[in-house]
Amino acid sequence: MPSKITSHMSAIPDQPSVISVLGACSMLNPLTETEMQLLGEQSFMAYAERGEMIWLAGSPSHIVAVVGSGFVKMTRSTPQGSEVAIELLGPGQCLGLVVAIEGREYPLSAIAVTHSWYLKIPARALMEIYNSNPNLRDHIVRSLGPRLRKAHDMMARMSTGKVEQRIAAVLLILADSYGEALTDGTRIAVPLTRQDLAEMAGTTVETSIRVMSRFQKDGVVSTDKQVITIRDTAALSESLLA
Amino acid sequence: MPSKITSHMSAIPDQPSVISVLGACSMLNPLTETEMQLLGEQSFMAYAERGEMIWLAGSPSHIVAVVGSGFVKMTRSTPQGSEVAIELLGPGQCLGLVVAIEGREYPLSAIAVTHSWYLKIPARALMEIYNSNPNLRDHIVRSLGPRLRKAHDMMARMSTGKVEQRIAAVLLILADSYGEALTDGTRIAVPLTRQDLAEMAGTTVETSIRVMSRFQKDGVVSTDKQVITIRDTAALSESLLA
DNA sequence: CGAGCCGTATGACAGGCATCATAGATGCTG
DNA sequence: CAGCATCTATGATGCCTGTCATACGGCTCG
Numbered sequence: 182m183p184s185k186i187t188s189h190m191s192a193i194p195d196q197p198s199v200i201s202v203l204g205a206c207s208m209l210n211p212l213t214e215t216e217m218q219l220l221g222e223q224s225f226m227a228y229a230e231r232g233e234m235i236w237l238a239g240s241p242s243h244i245v246a247v248v249g250s251g252f253v254k255m256t257r258s259t260p261q262g263s264e265v266a267i268e269l270l271g272p273g274q275c276l277g278l279v280v281a282i283e284g285r286e287y288p289l290s291a292i293a294v295t296h297s298w299y300l301k302i303p304a305r306a307l308m309e310i311y312n313s314n315p316n317l318r319d320h321i322v323r324s325l326g327p328r329l330r331k332a333h334d335m336m337a338r339m340s341t342g343k344v345e346q347r348i349a350a351v352l353l354i355l356a357d358s359y360g361e362a363l364t365d366g367t368r369i370a371v372p373l374t375r376q377d378l379a380e381m382a383g384t385t386v387e388t389s390i391r392v393m394s395r396f397q398k399d400g401v402v403s404t405d406k407q408v409i410t411i412r413d414t415a416a417l418s419e420s421l422l423a
Numbered sequence: 424m425p426s427k428i429t430s431h432m433s434a435i436p437d438q439p440s441v442i443s444v445l446g447a448c449s450m451l452n453p454l455t456e457t458e459m460q461l462l463g464e465q466s467f468m469a470y471a472e473r474g475e476m477i478w479l480a481g482s483p484s485h486i487v488a489v490v491g492s493g494f495v496k497m498t499r500s501t502p503q504g505s506e507v508a509i510e511l512l513g514p515g516q517c518l519g520l521v522v523a524i525e526g527r528e529y530p531l532s533a534i535a536v537t538h539s540w541y542l543k544i545p546a547r548a549l550m551e552i553y554n555s556n557p558n559l560r561d562h563i564v565r566s567l568g569p570r571l572r573k574a575h576d577m578m579a580r581m582s583t584g585k586v587e588q589r590i591a592a593v594l595l596i597l598a599d600s601y602g603e604a605l606t607d608g609t610r611i612a613v614p615l616t617r618q619d620l621a622e623m624a625g626t627t628v629e630t631s632i633r634v635m636s637r638f639q640k641d642g643v644v645s646t647d648k649q650v651i652t653i654r655d656t657a658a659l660s661e662s663l664l665a
Numbered sequence: 666c667g668a669g670c671c672g673t674a675t676g677a678c679a680g681g682c683a684t685c686a687t688a689g690a691t692g693c694t695g
Numbered sequence: 696c697a698g699c700a701t702c703t704a705t706g707a708t709g710c711c712t713g714t715c716a717t718a719c720g721g722c723t724c725g
Contacts, residue, residue: 257575257576257578257579258579259579259580259583259584260580260584260588260663260664261583261584261588261664263583265578265579265582265583267575267578267579279564279567279568279571280568280572282564282565282568283565283568283569285568288572288575288576289575315557315560318557318560318561318563318564319560321564322521322524322560322563322564322567323524323525325521325564325567325571326521326522326524326525326527327525328571329521329567329570329571329574330522330530332571332574332575332578333499333509333530333531333574334499334530335578336499336507336509336574336577336578336581337499337500337501337507337509338501338502339578339581339582339625340507340581340582340589340624340625341501341503341505341507341625342501342502342503343711343712344711344712345711346502346503347582374671374672374673375672375673375674376672382582383581383582383583384712384713385712385713385714386672386673387674387675387712387713387714387715388711388712388713390672390673390674390675391674391675391712393673394673394674394675407672421502422502422503585681585682586681586682616701616702616703617702617703617704618701618702626682626683627682627683627684628702628703629682629683629684629685629704629705630681630682630683632702632703632704632705633682633704633705635703636703636704636705646703649702
């Protein structure tokens with residue numbers, strides 16, 4: 182339970198129920214009613230405020246988490262020390278599942294990008310179900326495909342091209358996953374700092390600021406309270422080709 | 424069957440038997456004897472010479488392939504047109520499995536890096552077994568974990584750091600997967616051009632040549648007939664940190 | 666309210682690397 | 696054997712971008 186509810190911080194969003202989060206998790210769709218119930222009894226909600234670490238890369242994977250509300254980024258630090266954001270996860274998405282099945286340490290750190298509620302499922306509880314439910318396995322295989330593909334996609338984009346193109350790519354991908362259609366554009370419904378953006382594009386804060394300033398001056402995007410809105414998707418897509 | 428056996432090309436290596444390739448494929452380990460047999464009857468060996476395309480990204484995934492001998496690279500072209508090598512696969516490894524299960528088009532092109540024999544398994548034949556064999560699913564999930572992790576690893580390395588570090592990283596990863604221990608170093612048992620290296624490190628041929636020349640001058644690596652040998656692993660690892 | 670922190674913004678500067686150009690070396694081909 | 700393709704190699708040049716430095720607004724806290 183979050184103890185410090187002080188006036189200064191934005192109000193803590195309502196705590197979702199265990200059942201509702203389990204039900205909203207696409208990965209756990211194929212579970213039977215009783216399996217859901219069993220899992221729910223052993224799991225519990227947790228809260229992380231903005232910037233808080235949920236787990237650190239290298240620690241043992243005792244927990245599988247499901248995002249209830251808010252957004253979580255998975256990061257990895259390079260040998261040189263800088264952080265690279267690998268994935269951004271929203272409500273209903275699952276963290277640390279594959280690695281828990283393999284029984285090894287978390288390869289990525291999980292950090293809350295916004296104030297977030299998430300469900301902590303003991304890895305052992307999930308493994309019991311995994312071992313007896315072939316449908317769950319099929320589901321996992323199928324959900325891993327897109328993830329792998331997205332990773333390859335990012336690899337291709339990151340390892341080549343100029344920073345402006347990489348940032349444009351990141352914005353478009355984010356819009357694809359978390360965008361809300363507006364009359365005059367697409368709003369990426371996650372508050373992201375320039376730093377977050379830089380980590381995702383594999384660059385520095387300064388450069389991401391510069392590029393975003395340029396985009397804003399050109400009317401391609403706009404930012405309001407760290408929420409980015411794409412005003413001209415076509416122009417942004419074109420800047421990929423430059 | 425390869426028809427042109429001319430004197431000039433290096434002799435075509437012996438064709439492995441269908442059974443031997445199936446047996447050597449770690450991914451298909453959990454198959455029963457009869458399942459293996461069934462699969463073998465519907466599959467057939469194919470040959471690709473160096474540089475030959477096995478399949479093109481975007482085509483329908485009717486075939487799952489298993490490398491019998493030789494090496495195959497999986498590549499993706501960026502919006503700007505350059506090719507990026509995502510994975511390098513050797514004997515016993517499996518191409519296009521996940522995407523075939525999902526029934527979508529190949530996301531990556533497969534190109535033979537050396538003269539290669541590979542087994543072509545009709546996707547439908549494999550799917551029948553996948554649908555009825557939970558052990559296979561478990562196996563796939565567990566094998567996807569490391570792959571995903573490797574992809575994340577590469578993402579982190581590629582999206583930051585200098586080219587010299589990326590090439591060093593590529594060499595070390597290759598040595599890890601395909602290295603043969605020698606008395607005076609580790610030989611990467613795949614003939615790779617500077618172009619191949621450049622694609623894996625996400626840079627240009629010229630730069631990869633320059634970096635490799637530097638490494639050779641420093642006695643860190645040596646090349647003989649496109650086969651790279653790491654002479655000083657410690658020095659190479661150190662250059663990651665710079 | 667002043668101090669401090671965080672996020673955004675902008676400038677100066679140097680160095681890395683992509684690009685273009687050229688050339689030698691090797692091996693296959695007609 | 697001359698011709699051609701492929702791979703390796705090296706130089707010149709200019710832009711991109713990482714680094715360092717400074718500044719400003721908003722927010723929280725004492």
